[in-house]
Amino acid sequence: MTIRVGVLGAQGRMGAEVCRAVDAAEGMEVVAKIDVGDDISKLDGAQVVVDFTHPDVVMDNVKYAVEHGIHCVVGTSGFSAARLDTVSEWLAAAPEVGVLIAPNFAIGAVLSMRFAEMAAKYYESVEIIELHHPRKADAPSGTAAHTARLIGAARAAAGLGLAPDATTHDPDGARGALVDDVRVHAVRLSGLIAHQEVLFGGPGETLTIRHDSTDRNSFMPGVVLAVRSIVDRPGLLVGLDKLMDL
Numbered sequence: 001m002t003i004r005v006g007v008l009g010a011q012g013r014m015g016a017e018v019c020r021a022v023d024a025a026e027g028m029e030v031v032a033k034i035d036v037g038d039d040i041s042k043l044d045g046a047q048v049v050v051d052f053t054h055p056d057v058v059m060d061n062v063k064y065a066v067e068h069g070i071h072c073v074v075g076t077s078g079f080s081a082a083r084l085d086t087v088s089e090w091l092a093a094a095p096e097v098g099v100l101i102a103p104n105f106a107i108g109a110v111l112s113m114r115f116a117e118m119a120a121k122y123y124e125s126v127e128i129i130e131l132h133h134p135r136k137a138d139a140p141s142g143t144a145a146h147t148a149r150l151i152g153a154a155r156a157a158a159g160l161g162l163a164p165d166a167t168t169h170d171p172d173g174a175r176g177a178l179v180d181d182v183r184v185h186a187v188r189l190s191g192l193i194a195h196q197e198v199l200f201g202g203p204g205e206t207l208t209i210r211h212d213s214t215d216r217n218s219f220m221p222g223v224v225l226a227v228r229s230i231v232d233r234p235g236l237l238v239g240l241d242k243l244m245d246l
């Protein structure tokens with residue numbers, strides 16, 4: 001059976017790539033492409049929607065899909081814990097529907113988040129640097145926020161507090177944002193796509209975990225895997241790792 005897929009944000013950088021990847025993949029096809037101004041009810045024949053739109057609109061899209069019994073694969077960033085709780089509440093009324101929210105669909109990015117989570121309890125210092133193209137709307141990236149959450153939880157479980165930092169004077173915010181007690185720095189630079197470094201430090205050593213997406217095709221195997229999998233995975237899943245044998 002061919003999986004019928006609707007793509008939200010179909011003319012965007014990611015959406016256009018998703019349309020090509022889904023149509024090229026075995027056993028799935030794009031049946032609806034939704035962009036700004038389109039009637040969302042165009043989705044109604046779809047079994048799975050893929051959303052790469054904008055943090056301001058993604059919640060309305062997911063709500064519509066869940067209420068109409070359509071599974072969701074969501075790449076759009078901006079998912080706080082409160083937003084995830086809201087999606088869970090919608091799913092409680094539609095227990096047959098699956099929603100995957102993935103901060104990053106690139107296999108290497110998923111692995112690097114796992115590696116960072118593993119390393120977290122061994123180092124007193126940690127900082128995240130995320131680097132993206134300058135047309136990105138949000139900062140820090142969803143990947144950086146998720147990585148910080150994973151590291152923060154691992155540090156808390158190990159009884160580690162804030163990383164050592166003598167800074168008392170930072171009028172311009174040069175020390176970056178504090179996300180789950182982890183410093184996050186966002187770089188926006190022409191020529192980049194999506195990159196992240198997690199830096200760990202302890203006595204006499206540092207460890208850097210770096211991932212680079214040099215082309216948006218890096219995200220497509222993960223998106224195709226998610227479309228294929230979500231039809232049999234009711235409920236909320238956060239992170240592509242939940243569909244991988246990690």
Ligand SMILES: NC(=O)C1=CN([C@@H]2O[C@H](COP(=O)(O)OP(=O)(O)OC[C@H]3O[C@@H](n4cnc5c(N)ncnc54)[C@H](OP(=O)(O)O)[C@@H]3O)[C@@H](O)[C@H]2O)C=CC1
Nearest residue numbers: 009011012013014035036052053057075076077103104105
């Ligand atoms: N999880 C992952 O692996 C990845 C996630 N992302 C995330 O995906 C999102 C999109 O990124 P990107 O493709 O670069 O952004 P783009 O701005 O290129 O694409 C977003 C598209 O969505 C359209 N759009 C906005 N509102 C709606 C709406 N209500 N309905 C349908 N379409 C809408 C935009 O139209 P218009 O331009 O007219 O506003 C635009 O065409 C971001 O949040 C980004 O962080 C990106 C890469 C990988």
Ligand SMILES: O=C(O)C1=N[C@H](C(=O)O)C[C@H](O)C1
Nearest residue numbers: 077103104136141142143194
């Ligand atoms: O906007 C992007 O480009 C990306 N967004 C995602 C994020 O916010 O983490 C994933 C990847 O970094 C590319």
